[in-house]
Amino acid sequence: MKKYLIAGNWKMNTNADEAVKLCVGIRDGLVPGGLNPAVTVLVCPPFTSLSAASGITRGTAVQLGAQNCYPADSGAFTGEISAPMLNNLGCAYCIVGHSERRTYFHETDSFINSKIKALLIHGIKPILCVGETLDERKSGSTFEVLERQLRDCLEGISRDAMKEIVVAYEPVWAIGTGLAATTEQAQEAHARIRQFIGSALNGPADDMLILYGGSMNDKNAGELLSQKDVNGGLIGGASLKAEAFLSIIKTANSLS
Ligand code: PGA
Secondary structure, eight states: OOOEEEEEEOOSOOOHHHHHHHHHHHHHHSOTTOOOTTEEEEEEOOHHHHHHHHHHHTTSSEEEEESOOBSSSSSSOTTOOBHHHHHHTTOOEEEESOHHHHHHSOOOHHHHHHHHHHHHHTTOEEEEEEOOOHHHHHTTOHHHHHHHHHHHHTTTOOHHHHTTOEEEEOOGGGTTTSOOOOHHHHHHHHHHHHHHHHHTSOOOGGGOOEEEESSOOTTTHHHHHTSTTOOEEEESGGGSSHHHHHHHHHHHHHHO
């Protein structure tokens, strides 16, 4: 049975009241009769709504995740949030290495690597985002970029620990643009990521979930999720409407 993770990355959207509404809408709208056990549903609201969302999702089929964390457990890091804090709120996942953080906050692969290590220590599954810019794709360096990001972000992580990590292939040019990768582009990149993790990084490639992210919506989800090496989606815009997000979940449910 093919496994799917359908993850909503809400980014800096929804205040606490709106987040509660969206969480309830997703929780209550899930496939009647229950989700196929091969499908995991995840929402990643802003930090300010995690506590409220935790109350709504705890004990349900909706998992909770964060969008970022700081590598230290505690201390004088004004404005930052640690992995143990997220764990305490019931976060099962945390996104790291999103291209918006790499671009606007200058996050490097080695900093992302330290976040991944902190999350693993505290029992939170990192969702590691990798992806090339349009210029990198045009110049033919897509795979080189993906492999460098994977190698440096996963440096020093054991094969066993890698089982807890989810990779999200997010071509930067597809994020928030309405222009998703074609099914061929997505499958090609996913297969390459899986192969690289297995051969160069000695990772448990066949067991790892590789999500696609970048303008996935209720219209294109079916064809993207049908690709052999696509195990789900990291969904921004289309995860902010319960109806669209639920429709993507339903699609994964029928494909698994
Ligand atoms: P998008 O965002 O679905 O709005 O393109 C995806 C992401 O950035 O994770």
